[in-house]
Each structure stands twice: as C-alpha cells, then as structure tokens.
Amino acid sequence: MTEKARVLVVDDDPDMVRLLKYALCKDGYHVAVATNGADALRQALELRPQVVITDLMMPGIDGTALCRELKSNPDLHPVYVIILTARDERESYVANLESGADDYIVKPAALHELRARIEVGLRWVRSQMQLHRIATSDSLTSLPNRYMLDEVLAREVAVAVRSGEPLSVIWLDLDHFKQVNDRFGHAVGDRALQALADLLRAQVRATDIPARYGGEEFVIVLPGVERTAAWAVAQRLRQVIAASLWPCVIRSLADTPLVSAFEEIRALTASLGVASLDQVSEKTASALLQAADAAVYKAKQAGRNRVCVYQEEGNAQTPEQLTGDDHLFATREIEVIRLYEAIARLGPSVSFQDAGTLAQMRAVLDANAVGWVCWGEASTPELRGCLGISVETAGQLLPRLQWTSLTQTSDLMSHNLPITLLADFPPERDAERLVMAVGVLAHDSRGGTRGGIWVAWRQKTRITMRHKFILGYLARILGLELELEAARQTV
Ligand code: GH3
Ligand code: MG
Ligand code: MG
Numbered sequence: 001m002t003e004k005a006r007v008l009v010v011d012d013d014p015d016m017v018r019l020l021k022y023a024l025c026k027d028g029y030h031v032a033v034a035t036n037g038a039d040a041l042r043q044a045l046e047l048r049p050q051v052v053i054t055d056l057m058m059p060g061i062d063g064t065a066l067c068r069e070l071k072s073n074p075d076l077h078p079v080y081v082i083i084l085t086a087r088d089e090r091e092s093y094v095a096n097l098e099s100g101a102d103d104y105i106v107k108p109a110a111l112h113e114l115r116a117r118i119e120v121g122l123r124w125v126r127s128q129m130q131l132h133r134i135a136t137s138d139s140l141t142s143l144p145n146r147y148m149l150d151e152v153l154a155r156e157v158a159v160a161v162r163s164g165e166p167l168s169v170i171w172l173d174l175d176h177f178k179q180v181n182d183r184f185g186h187a188v189g190d191r192a193l194q195a196l197a198d199l200l201r202a203q204v205r206a207t208d209i210p211a212r213y214g215g216e217e218f219v220i221v222l223p224g225v226e227r228t229a230a231w232a233v234a235q236r237l238r239q240v241i242a243a244s245l246w247p248c249v250i251r252s253l254a255d256t257p258l259v260s261a262f263e264e265i266r267a268l269t270a271s272l273g274v275a276s277l278d279q280v281s282e283k284t285a286s287a288l289l290q291a292a293d294a295a296v297y298k299a300k301q302a303g304r305n306r307v308c309v310y311q312e313e314g315n316a317q318t319p320e321q322l323t324g325d326d327h328l329f330a331t332r333e334i335e336v337i338r339l340y341e342a343i344a345r346l347g348p349s350v351s352f353q354d355a356g357t358l359a360q361m362r363a364v365l366d367a368n369a370v371g372w373v374c375w376g377e378a379s380t381p382e383l384r385g386c387l388g389i390s391v392e393t394a395g396q397l398l399p400r401l402q403w404t405s406l407t408q409t410s411d412l413m414s415h416n417l418p419i420t421l422l423a424d425f426p427p428e429r430d431a432e433r434l435v436m437a438v439g440v441l442a443h444d445s446r447g448g449t450r451g452g453i454w455v456a457w458r459q460k461t462r463i464t465m466r467h468k469f470i471l472g473y474l475a476r477i478l479g480l481e482l483e484l485e486a487a488r489q490t491v
Pocket of ligand 2: 174
C-alpha cells in the first residue's frame with residue numbers, strides 16, 4: 001500500500017480548516033491542521049508535509065512569514081506551499097510568489113481546483129526527491145556519492161565538535177582492483193563493486209554511513225564511535241571482504257561461461273585506514289578524510305589487506321590497546337578465514353550435518369559442543385548433528401536451550417551479554433557439565449523456522465562481536481537470505 005500524501009492546512013478561521021480537513025481526508029490525504037503560524041511550524045516539523053496550504057492574514061506569524069520559514073528549513077525540503085488568498089489581495093499574493101510560495105488559490109476555494117493544485121504540488125515534490133536521489137547517490141552501487149558524503153561528513157563534524165562526541169571514518173580501497181577489470185572485464189569489476197556495497201550496507205549499523213568516494217574507494221562515517229571501536233569495525237570488514245567478497249561475485253556470475261577462470265583469483269581484499277576527529281588538529285571534514293587517506297596509504301605500503309590507524313605527526317608509536325588487540329586477533333583470524341573458505345567451498349547449500357563444518361565452527365568459537373537442529377512438522381527441534389558431547393547429553397540440552405531469533409541474539413550479543421545460562425545443567429553428569437549455551441534460529445523468507453544452530457561452553461564465555469559475527473554468518477547460510485537486522489539496529 002502506498003503511503004498517503006501529507007498535507008498541512010493553516011487558517012485562523014476554525015470553520016475553514018475543519019471543512020478543508022474533512023474534504024481532503026475524504027480524498028485520501030493525510031491531513032493536519034493549524035490555526036496559527038507558530039503551531040503550523042511545529043506541526044510541519046513533526047509531520048514533514050509535502051504540501052502546505054496556508055491563509056495569508058493571520059495573527060502572529062502570517063502566511064508570508066510562515067512560507068519563508070518553511071522554504072528556508074532544509075529539514076522540510078521539498079515542501080510545496082499554496083497560498084489561500086482573498087480576491088482583493090492580488091498585490092500581496094504576487095509578492096508571496098516572489099518570496100517563495102509555489103502557488104495560490106483565490107478564496108473561496110473550489111474543492112476540485114484545490115485537489116488539482118495539490119496534485120501538481122505532489123508531482124513537483126516527487127520530481128524534486130528524484131532529482132535529489134540522482135544527485136546524491138551513486139548509480140552503480142546506490143550508496144551515497146561523494147557529494148552526499150561531503151555534506152554528511154561536514155554535518156557530522158559540526159555535531160561532534162559541538163557535542164564533544166567522538167567521530168571516526170574508515171577509508172576503504174580495494175587491492176589490485178585494476179587486475180580484476182583487466183582480466184575479466186569491467187562488467188565483472190562492476191559486479192564486485194556492487195557486492196562490496198551490499199556487504200558494507202549489511203555490516204554496518206544504521207547510524208554508520210557508507211558512501212562511495214569514487215572508483216574502488218569507499219568511506220564509512222561512524223558518528224559517536226571512537227578510534228578503537230572504529231578500528232574493530234574496520235578489522236571485521238577487512239576479514240569479511242577477504243573471506244566472502246570474491247566468492248560472492250563468483251556465485252552471482254555462476255551462469256557465465258567464464259566462471260571457472262574466476263577461480264584463478266582466490267580472494268579480493270581491501271586496505272583500510274581509520275582516523276578519528278580527536279586526532280586531527282583542524283576539526284574539518286577534509287582534514288579527517290585526509291588523515292584516513294594517509295592511513296590507507298600506509299596499509300597499502302605495509303602489504304595491503306590490512307587496517308592502519310592514522311598516526312599524528314611526531315607520534316610514531318601505535319596505541320598500545322590497538323597493537324595488543326591486533327596480536328590477539330591475528331591467530332584467531334586465520335581460523336576464521338579457514339572457516340569461511342570451507343563454507344564458501346560448500347556453497348549456499350551447506351548443511352550443518354557436515355561434521356567438518358561443525359568441527360571448524362566449534363574450534364573457531366572455542367566451544368565445547370556445537371550442533372544443528374531441524375524443525376519437523378510438529379515444530380519441535382530434531383537433533384541432526386552434534387559434536388563435543390554425547391548424543392544423549394545433546395538431546396537433554398536441546399529442550400533447555402532458549403532459542404532466540406537471529407535478530408534478538410545478535411542484539412544481545414552486541415552488548416556482550418551472555419544469552420542463556422544453564423547453570424546447573426546437567427546435574428547428573430558432571431563430566432559434561434555445560435554452563436552456558438546459545439541457540440540461534442534461522443528463518444526462511446516467509447518467517448518459518450528452517451533450522452538452528454547451538455553452541456555450548458563449559459564456562460561462562462563472554463560473547464564478543466566475533467562470536468556474534470560467526471554465528472550470524474552461519475545462521476545466514478542456513479536460512480540463505482537472512483537479514484542481519486540487529487547488527488544494523490544496535491546503537
Ligand atoms: P591498489 O592496490 O594500489 O589500490 O591497486 P588498484 O589496482 O586497486 O588501484 P588503481 O588506482 O591503480 O586502480 C583502480 C582501478 O579501479 C582502476 C579502474 O579501472 C577501477 N575502477 C574505478 N572505478 C570503477 C568502476 O566504476 N567500475 C569498474 N569496473 N572499475 C572501476
Ligand atoms: Mg584507489
Ligand atoms: Mg585500489
């Protein structure tokens with residue numbers, strides 16, 4: 001169902017607004033009314049009307065002043081303003097057209113004329129929005145383009161300076177991308193850029209803004225995120241890109257005759273640079289971008305497929321926290337990549353009945369037991385595979401697992417919270433005592449439960465972003481087209 005067009009009617013004559021509201025509602029518009037200019041402005045900010053119909057002569061803020069306010073507020077753009085005017089106000093409505101109003105109607109307004117003028121206004125609003133979309137988004141990837149990025153970043157820098165909140169950016173440049181074009185043609189290169197854009201959209205939170213800077217370079221703006229957290233995001237992106245971008249391109253081109261040649265390339269990787277506003281002395285968008293660009297340059301020089309954090313002049317030492325974490329992640333990362341490779345090789349029909357996949361999952365998550373279940377007709381989970389504990393114990397464990405949808409799970413996990421504690425389970429067999437377990441459901445596109453995976457640990461384990469990501473990834477394959485909603489929603 002299409003959304004109703006929003007119309008705001010302003011007149012100091014209450015009978016007039018009541019009449020117009022009644023008539024326009026009947027015509028299927030969403031109508032709000034105000035009887036003075038100040039109230040009209042308040043309502044406009046709340047409703048974001050596409051069309052405002054306003055009387056001229058009102059006490060306080062009159063129609064002319066209201067029109068000027070509406071038209072000059074970028075948050076309300078595009079708004080179409082129709083002036084309602086008495087027959088003897090000819091001079092003033094001409095002046096109003098000059099000062100920004102879009103149209104006028106002489107009172108008493110015939111309803112069919114009013115309707116026709118509203119429709120003209122809505123057409124204008126739609127074309128304005130389309131123009132805006134064309135001007136601000138990149139046609140290949142539909143991400144915000146550089147023009148939009150400049151605008152967004154300038155705004156976020158201003159907000160951060162005013163509020164003292166952190167602000168970071170990640171600059172991402174694909175490695176040796178020219179080779180992809182040279183070997184397989186631009187169409188394949190384009191497909192890779194689209195796949196990368198999809199991946200960025202899926203991996204960042206709703207408040208982060210990924211944009212295409214140009215060519216094979218992308219920038220992600222992370223409001224409210226300080227450097228270390230931005231670095232962790234960049235690391236995760238780097239891993240996901242290395243593990244899944246090229247396999248994803250191959251899959252999407254599966255029916256192309258050339259596809260076997262694509263396997264000559266094992267992975268398409270990216271170098272990423274991270275910079276935060278607190279690192280640059282000049283608090284501007286361009287200084288911040290330059291810093292991130294300098295960091296990417298360092299990542300390229302250091303061998304590509306890596307993340308570098310910007311370092312201020314004369315401050316050559318890397319923050320301890322970053323090197324420490326990096327070291328910790330390094331060994332685990334290799335395992336994660338092996339897991340992805342195994343999954344990519346199995347393709348979209350991967351089954352968790354495959355013991356190899358389960359074994360790798362268990363190793364990567366450092367879990368004591370993992371398993372996979374399938375929902376039967378009776379909508380009770382049916383054990384299909386388990387690793388690490390006996391089938392009997394797994395069978396006892398299953399009904400006690402608190403199954404969580406992927407959305408909820410990743411939401412909880414992103415806050416580093418344990419999901420389900422099975423503190424005293426199972427009491428009779430101490431050797432296989434499992435104190436914590438997580439269940440993740442995968443749904444199909446109609447919302448039906450297809451299956452689930454579970455992971456159990458002997459001790460309380462902190463569920464980190466890493467665990468969350470791996471579980472999410474596995475559940476996604478299980479359900480084929482799962483949206484990682486929560487990953488985007490978490491604040
Ligand atoms: P490096 O690792 O140093 O970044 O190497 P690179 O090959 O990625 O970098 P270089 O700047 O030499 O080449 C960028 C390539 O990106 C060149 C150009 O053909 C390609 N490219 C830029 N925009 C597009 C596009 O819209 N579509 C396609 N298919 N290719 C593009
Ligand atoms: Mg480049
Ligand atoms: Mg490049």
